[in-house]
Amino acid sequence: MPKVTVIIPGSPEQDFIPHEYLQEGTGQYDIRNMQSVWPADRWRNLRSDEVEILVKNQNTAGNWDDILVTDCFDPSLIRNNRFFGLVRIGSVRDIMLRHHDLRLSAGITNSLVVSCDIGDDTAIHNVEYLSHYIVGDRCILFNIMEMNTTDHAKFGNGIIKDGEPEEVRVWLDIMNEAGARQVMPFDGMITADAWIWAKYREDKALQNNLREITQNSFDSRRGYYGTIGNECVIKNSHTLKDVKVGAGCYIKGANKIKNITVNSSQEEPTQIGEGVELVNGIIGYGCRIFYGCKAVRFVLGDNSNLKYGARLLNSFLGDNSTVSCCEVLNNLIFPAHEQHHNNSFLVASVVMGQSNIAAGATIGSNHNSRANDNELVAGRGFWPGLCISIKHSSRFASFTLISKADYPAEMDIPLPFALVSNNVALDRLEVMPAFWWMHNMYALERNSRKFVERDKRLRKTQNIEFDALAPDTAEEIFAALRLLESWTARAALREKGVQSDNLSDHELAEHGRELLAGREEMISGLEIRGEGMERSRRRVIILKAYRAYHAYLDMLHHYAVKNMAGYMEAHPSANFTEMCESLSAEREMSWVNVGGQLMPERELDLLCSDIGRGKLGSWEDIHDRYDQLWDEYELSKQKHAYATLCALYNKENLTYDIWNKALARAMGIQQYIYDQVYLSRKKDFENPFRIMIYRNEDEMKSVMGSIEDNDFIIRIREEITRYRELLVSLRQHVIET
Secondary structure, three states: OOOOOOOOOHHHHHHHOHHHHHOOOOOOOHHHHOOOOHHHHHHHOOOOOHHHHHHHHHOEOOOHEEEEOOOEOHHEEEEEEEOOOOOOEEEOOEEEEEEEEEEEEEEOOOEEOOOOOOOOOOOEEEEOOEEEHHHHHHHHEEEEEEEEEEOOOOOOOOOOOOOOOOHOOOOEEEEOOOOOOEEEOOOOOHHHHHHHHOOOOOOOOHHHHHHHHHHHHHOOOOOOEEEEOOEEEEEEEEEEEEEOOOOEEEEEEEOEEEEEOOOOOOOOOOEEEOEEEEEEEOOOOEEEEEEOOEHHHHHHOOOOOEEOOOOEEEEEEEEOOOEEEEEEEEEEEEEOOEEOOOEEEEEEEEOOOOOOOOOEEEOOOOOOOOOOOOOOOEEOOOEEEOOOOOOOOEEOOHHHHHOOOOOOOEEOOOOOOOOOEOOOOEEEEEEEEEEHHHHOHHHHHHHHHHHHOOOOOOOOOOOOOOOOOOOHHEEEEEHEEEHHHHHHHHHHHHHHOOOOOOHHHHHHHHHHHHHHOOOOOOOOOOOOOOOOOOOHHHHHHHHHHHHHHHHHHHHHHHHHHHHHHHHHHHHHOOOOHHHHHHHOOOOOEEEEEEEOOEEEHHHHHHHHHHOOOOOOOHHHHHHHHHHHHHHHHHHHHHHHHHHHHHHHHOOOOOHHHHHHHHHHHHHHHHHHHHHHHHHHHHHHHHHHHHHOOOOOOOHHHHHHHHHHHHHHHHHHHHHHHHHHHHHHHHHHHHHHH
């Protein structure tokens, strides 16, 4: 138990940095002076008349010679304070500072100040204990119980200071409760960093160097002061200990903020509100944390929110995300995640972004075996429905929608854009591939645009692919097509009483492809079963396999032509031959979602190798590599789109005739997209159970509006018109050529 000790004034125990940790030739204030943004020659000692006024105003000091001020100093504004150690006070003028409805005079009153630097025109009132902080210009500190910095402050970074044991290092136990995927948090960490570190555990060289890079990214010397950036407002709060706060931050009514870096700027201010308790974490730029939230051992990405009592523990929440009310433990969550409901629970998972966890979703606890070592992996666009329960370990392809149910066994769903249902009456799992494309186009199109519009980051350190159709999902669709072909062939042979086990995968795929290329009636009576999708003996039934198969083909076609058309639009002087020469390449079949950024797996392998052998020796180097790959991504995606179109037409290279057919088909698909967006939304206006609550049509329109006035419908119509004009011009160019 810690003990209360007595310190005699003037004794060595008053030193901030213990003498054994001071390097030879250095002093107590070297690091403080390095941190200070003000020149040393701005400070001067107090004049005797100023000391007299300060004493008259009920101020005391351990030594008035340790109180330094500037030439612009009004001692009458310093009242009823106690000063200890070296305190440097910037300009103090008879002015008022206003923030919202709060107006306070500049100066320092009713406070205890220990070894601090205080900026110009700052208001510090009723701060019971302010120790070892550098406070910026035009700040307001009002009604605060304790603001203290220790000599070993790390501000949320997973490092250790000189003389500290390894046991005090802060780790994040992400993705797994057992601690087998620990990462060291640090200021500037993005989801890509956490993903690589947590995922590739078997690469010892990579793991060792990531740990060394992180430790070496920060000064291990003791003696860093807490910092409060310019124009921060901190009021009515209890404890801030070992905290670094960026400019423009607003903190009100916080209970406890300990060992935290709060990134904030005038352009992207962060706000922390009432009842919040934050311990051992990094908070990104432009975040909002309000109303009783608790976060311990965490990283919160830029432009993200914790609200209404949310609990975030041992987790990384990516950029542009919002978590309200619910509990989130031991997770790595990629950008654009939404979880809003008090009875939602998410534990031991990696969720790859653009996701939404509905009310009542229980994803965990994962104690299904003898140890808590199970995990859930969900591709981007993961959307579990109301009141679902999922058993770990499970894996889901991109844009999997799971309907309300209690799922009794582990699942592995490789079909993207699918709807998963638990049919209790028939005791079977049912999966409808390509559900989003066939039945919920409005949500699919709206989501891609919604995520872009909500991305308010000015510093886009984490690169993010928001488009639902991208190389990763395209390759998932290719794999899903092969599975549907094989499963359809097995179903047809089973119907005839023929064993399929002696056929190769290639032979099954060929047979299934022939069946799916024919009329739907040819397979309408077949019971097509998914294999390896649930850890149980019950059947897994594929619904609407024929329609889903052709929907997948349309999705690939749309993806390919859209990106190739984008290349032609960006290179208006290029002709068809030049486009083919620029985009022709072997198809990259393995893409990895690295924290929201897509990259070929071979590039990720090279990245990890370069870290492991020391070629990339800092996080700055690693982030530069991410940016380099992102700069190359657009062309890589266009090359993948070209190879995709070649694969769809079973050609090594495109011809004028094929490109012309592809453009014509793309126009039809684009019209289908608009029609489905319109029809998906129109259902809401024609649903009799929605209409019945209104007295008349006028009331309904005043509340719901009309579908013709729907902003998203109007925007989609305009985008489709522009895209069709582009496709028409490309077709005309082919004809003229």
